[in-house]
Amino acid sequence: MSTSTTPSVLFVCVHNAGRSQMAAAFLTHLGGDRVQVRSAGSAPADTVNPAVVEAMREAGIDISAETPKVLTAEAVQSSDVVITMGCGDACPYFPGKRYLDWQLADPAGQGVSAVRPIRDEIEGRIRSLLTELGIEPTA
Template identity: 70%
Template sequence: MTETKPSVLFVCVHNAGRSQMAAGWLRHLAGDAVEVRSAGSAPAEQINPVAVDAMREVGIDITGQTPKILTPEDSAASTVVVTMGCGDVCPYFPGQRHEDWKLDDPAGQGIDAVRPIRDEIRGRVQALVDDLLRGD
């Protein structure tokens, strides 16, 4: 019997801070056991450099990531869709698990404000990994 690898899509408006940090944490914590996607409803031109610095502090490099536009195809192909403030623009497909994480937006914030956001995202991603990968 072939198990399908779970796929998680993280979505925020600009795909430059929260969703990129969450994707970085998921890659770090789950390795290749979970497929990772991130996108935004109105992507920025580049990742928030403070988010990059905050992740670098914990040994995770997200510099190679670029903000991407949210597509219905990415959403439809995902087992879990985690939204972070994108509101009604996030598509919903029946049979998917949806979570809405209320998190402060790191845009325009200094490193001292971004660290607690990064750490809260880590905790939420760890709980998601534990849930997705537990052997039921």
């Protein structure tokens, strides 16, 4: 449950099978219970991209049990920060929310070697986000 002292972050991409899953996993891993994390997609895939699962496993984070989730207006309304990753006009907008748009390569259809640099860029952005939120990364 989000409280006034626990920021909530929602990551959104089209399929919720790659970038947003990696971002949510890194934020959960590095922020722990000091931040509430959600991810969703405007047109969710059936499963998380296997190359993304493997790349995250290499980073010591297991997301094999994650499933893509549909983006809802409620998820946006209950989040303090909404970070979009290529969902364009499909992302709902609510006044008073902090929106960030992260331009990242899409890992869809890519092998693990192409996903690694995307993963590493996302980790760096998550570490910066934690600093902005005043949260010291746990790892």
